[in-house]
Amino acid sequence: MAFARGKIRFFSYAVMATFIATAAYIGPGLYQRAMTIHELLTENRELKQAISNLTDEDQIGYAKVLSQWQENGRQLTTIRFVETARDDKTKIILQRECTIEGDVIHFDALIVKFEDKMVMDGKSRAMYL
Secondary structure (H helix, E strand, O other): OHHHHHHHHHHHHHHHHHHHHHHHHHHHHHHHHHHHHHHHHHHHHHHHHHHHHHHOOOOOEEEEEEEEEEEOOEEEEEEEEEEEOOOOOOOEEEEEEEEEEOOOOOOOOOEEOOOHHHHHHOOOOOEEO
16 A cells, blocks of 8 residues: 555656646747737737828818909919818918919929838828928
8 A cells, every 4th residue: 555655656746747847848938939929919019000100191271262253364263271280170270362373273292201210109200391
C-alpha cells in the first residue's frame, strides 16, 4: 500500500512538473501573440482615425444666386458668398455680394496639405483657400 501511494505521489509530481514545463515553454509565445494582436489593433485604430481625418469634410461656406437679369444684351448675375463657422453652420463670419457677367460661375481653390504625422495625430487636415 505504501508503495502504491509512493507511485501515485511520484506520478502526480511528474504530471505537475510536465504541466509547469509546458506552461513555461508555451506561455511566452502566447503572451507575444497577444501583444502582437494588441499592437495590430492599436495600429488599425490609428489608421482608421487617419483615414477619417483625411476624408472628413466640413462646409465652411456657400454661394447663393440672388438674382439674374438682362442689361444691354448681357446676362448679369448677383451672388452672395457666405463664410460660416466650422462648429456652427448658422453663424455667419463673412458675407459678400458680387455681380458678374454671365450665368456660369467657376470656383477655384487652393488646397494645402499637411504632413502625414500631423494628419494621423488628428491635429491637421487639408485646408481650402
